[in-house]
Amino acid sequence: LPAGLSQWFPALEVLDVSGTGLAELGAELLALPRLHTLLAKNNRLGGPGSLPKGLGQASLGRSLRVLNLSGNRFAEVPPALLGLRGLQSLSLGGNRLHGIPPDIQELRSLEFLYLGGNFITSIPPELANLPSLSYLVLCDNKIQSIPPQLAQLHSLRSLSLHNNLLTYLPREILNLVHLEELSLRGNPLVVRFVRDLTYNPPSLQELAGRTIKTRNVPYARSDLPENLVRYLSLASNCPNPKCGGVYFDSCVRQIKFVDFCGKYRLPLMHYLCSPECSSPCSSASQSSTSQSESDSEDEASVAARRMQKVLLG
Amino acid sequence: MEQPVQTETWKARSLEELVRILHRIFAEDKVSVEEVQALMESYESNPEEWLQYTRNLVDNGNGKFNLMILCWGEGHGSSIHDHTDSHCFMKILQGNLKETLFEWPEKKGNGEMTKKSERVLRENQCAYINDSIGLHRVENISHTESAVSLHLYSPPFDSCNTFDQRTGHKHKVKMTFYSQFGERTLC
Numbered sequence: 459l460p461a462g463l464s465q466w467f468p469a470l471e472v473l474d475v476s477g478t479g480l481a482e483l484g485a486e487l488l489a490l491p492r493l494h495t496l497l498a499k500n501n502r503l504g505g506p507g508s509l510p511k512g513l514g515q516a517s518l519g520r521s522l523r524v525l526n527l528s529g530n531r532f533a534e535v536p537p538a539l540l541g542l543r544g545l546q547s548l549s550l551g552g553n554r555l556h557g558i559p560p561d562i563q564e565l566r567s568l569e570f571l572y573l574g575g576n577f578i579t580s581i582p583p584e585l586a587n588l589p590s591l592s593y594l595v596l597c598d599n600k601i602q603s604i605p606p607q608l609a610q611l612h613s614l615r616s617l618s619l620h621n622n623l624l625t626y627l628p629r630e631i632l633n634l635v636h637l638e639e640l641s642l643r644g645n646p647l648v649v650r651f652v653r654d655l656t657y658n659p660p661s662l663q664e665l666a667g668r669t670i671k672t673r674n675v676p677y678a679r680s681d682l683p684e685n686l687v688r689y690l691s692l693a694s695n696c697p698n699p700k701c702g703g704v705y706f707d708s709c710v711r712q713i714k715f716v717d718f719c720g721k722y723r724l725p726l727m728h729y730l731c732s733p734e735c736s737s738p739c740s741s742a743s744q745s746s747t748s749q750s751e752s753d754s755e756d757e758a759s760v761a762a763r764r765m766q767k768v769l770l771g
Numbered sequence: 772m773e774q775p776v777q778t779e780t781w782k783a784r785s786l787e788e789l790v791r792i793l794h795r796i797f798a799e800d801k802v803s804v805e806e807v808q809a810l811m812e813s814y815e816s817n818p819e820e821w822l823q824y825t826r827n828l829v830d831n832g833n834g835k836f837n838l839m840i841l842c843w844g845e846g847h848g849s850s851i852h853d854h855t856d857s858h859c860f861m862k863i864l865q866g867n868l869k870e871t872l873f874e875w876p877e878k879k880g881n882g883e884m885t886k887k888s889e890r891v892l893r894e895n896q897c898a899y900i901n902d903s904i905g906l907h908r909v910e911n912i913s914h915t916e917s918a919v920s921l922h923l924y925s926p927p928f929d930s931c932n933t934f935d936q937r938t939g940h941k942h943k944v945k946m947t948f949y950s951q952f953g954e955r956t957l958c
Contacts, residue, residue, distance in 0.1 A: 499915045500915055528845070528914055528915040529914070529915035549845075551845055551846070551914030551915060552913075552914035552915050572845065572846075572914070574845065574846045574914045575846070575914035595845075595846055597846045598846065598912075598914070618846060620846075620848070641848075643848075643936065
C-alpha cells in the first residue's frame, strides 16, 4: 500500500485491493479512521506480517465492518484480526486454514463468517459464543463432526456444510429455530441422518405423557413416581398454532433447505409433534409454498417424504 | 422444437436486442435449439444491462418462454433437478458455474445416482439441457467470486423435480421469483 494513503484519502471508507498480488498490508491501513470495508481477495497474503500489528488497537478495531481475505494463503486465522471488535463480515474462503482458533469468539459483532474451501478438520465450540452470527459457511473442508454447542447460535439463519466428512449431526442442531438454509450434500452422513429421524417414533412413555397433558388428566404428586412427575412438567407445546398438542422428546422444528437453482426456497422437513400436524406448521414462516401438497398426504407417506426432502442438501 | 430448413446466425449486441430476437424466433412454430444457443452465446455479457435483474424474471416471452437471471453466491449450488419436459438454456453472465450431468434414476431407484459428466462453464458460454439429455446439478464452486447466469426455459414452467443423489428419490418443488421485470413483487 502506498505510504501516503491516509494523507491523500483520509475519508476513505471502502478499499478494494483484490487481485493486486499484495503479500502484505501495512501500517498505512491503521491511519484510515473511516475505513469500514476492506477487500483484499486473491492476493499473496498469508505469511507472517501479512496484516499490520496493532490492528485491533487502532481505530480500525472499532470501525472496520467488512473484511474479505478470500483466495489468499493463510494457514491460520491471523491473530491480528481477532481484535477487530466491530467486524460484522469476515471471509477467509479459499485459503489454507487447518483449524479455527477458539479466540474467534472475540469477534463479538460478527454476523457473517465464510470459511469455505479450506482444510479445516474440526470446529471449536467457542464459535458458538458469537452472539450475532447469522451466516456460517464451512463447505468444502474436512470437518468430521459438528459440536453440539453450535446449537447455541440462536441467530443462525444459514449454515453451509456441504462437501465435508460428516457422518452424523448432533440432534441439538434441531434447536436452531431460525435456520432457513442448511446444505449437507457431499457428506457421508446423509442417508443415516434421515433414517434416524424418520424412524424415531415417540416412546410409550411419551405417548402416555401427551395423553395426560392434552386431555388434562388430573394427577397429584403423590400419584406418580418423582421422575414421572418431573417428566410431565417438561411438556412443551407444539409450535403449530392450530394444534393443541404437546411433546416431550419427540419433536423437532421446521428447517428449510435452500439448495436449488439459486435461491428458491423449498420446505424440507416438517418437525412436528405428530404426522397430523403436517400442514399448518409450514405456514409458521413467510414462505409462499402451497399447503395443498401436504394436506392431501396421508400419514404413511409423511415419513417417505421426509427422506426425499432432507437429502436435497 | 425441430430443425427448420434454414437457421440464421444472430448477433445480439445488447440484452434488449437479445430479448427482441428471442421474441422473433419464438413467434415461429418451429424453433431451432442450435439457433437459440448460438444467439445466447453471441451476447457479450454487460453487467450494466442486467444488474437490475438479479434474481428476477427478465421477460415472459409472451407465454412462449421465461427468461430469468440467477445469482450464485460463493459456494452456492443447486439440487439435482429435471426440466419438466422443457428446453433449458443457461448462459453465464459472470463468473463460472460447474454443471454435473446425471443419468435418470431407475424406476425403483434406491442407489446412488450415476454421474455422466461434469464441466465448468465460463463467462458467455451457453449450455443446453432437456429431460432426454438427463438431469443436472449446477454449482458455483468458487470461494472468492459470485456468479450470474441467464436462463431461458421454453415452454415456461414453474415446478420441477429435485433428486436425492444418494437414493434417486425425487420430490416436486415449486419455483418462485423474487421479483419480475426488475421490480420487487410479493411472492
